[in-house]
Amino acid sequence: TGNYVQRVHEGAFIDCTSLSAIELPDMTDTIARNAFFGCKSLYQVKHNAKFINDSAFRDCEILENISLKSVNQIGAHAFRNTGFKHLTIPGNVNSLGSKAFADCLNLSEIVIEEGVEEIGEYCFAKLREIDVRRKFGKDVSYTAIKLVHTPKSIISVLNGAFMHCELVRVWTGSVCESHCVGFNIPYERIDESNLDNSTNTLEFLTFGQL
Secondary structure (H helix, E strand, O other), X not given: OOOOOOEEOOXXXXXXXXXXXEEOOOOOOEEOOOOOOOOOOOOEEEOOOOEEOOOOOOXXXXXXXXXXXXXXXXXXXXXXOOOOOEEEEOOOOOEEOOOOOOOOOOOXXXXXXXXXXXXXXXXXXXXXXXXXXXXXXXXXXXXXXXXXXXXXXXXXXXXXXXXXXXXXXXXXXOHHHHHHHHOOXXXXXXXXXXXXXXXXXXXXXXXXXX
């Protein structure tokens, strides 16, 4: 791509099924809505974008080689139905939109680093399995999310964000702990509260579904 591309525009590469890899210029700061929607052969993206907008990489089914180290915001459905197996969301990512990583059927572990503040509804849910079962009475093969590591910095977790997560690691008194309690999601406390409101790291305590 050209060296002066500041923005990959809406639908720029939509359904380019032969596109397998792309390197964007350093000055490209926005990957717009639907930019790479349906690029089913795309497995690698090199970029320094700050904003990845709604459905930018939706249905890029084998995409997993992409860094999020420059990204500030990830839009709704941005990586829905992509190929991630293990996912690290660095602290520079302020917010994750609704269903941002939904239907990543092979995703099994997520690390959310300190600094992330907002997780949208059904962010990591395997919704395709629910839809197929409802419509056709059939099961879809998918890998359950075995473990999610969460930071203290999160201030908002919306409905269904940790659906299909077998265990969430949380900090005592955190928003993530409250969410897990409210939605009966199994979780482990990373620390425990003392009488003086300080905390000690300890062996994980497991709560949730019995």
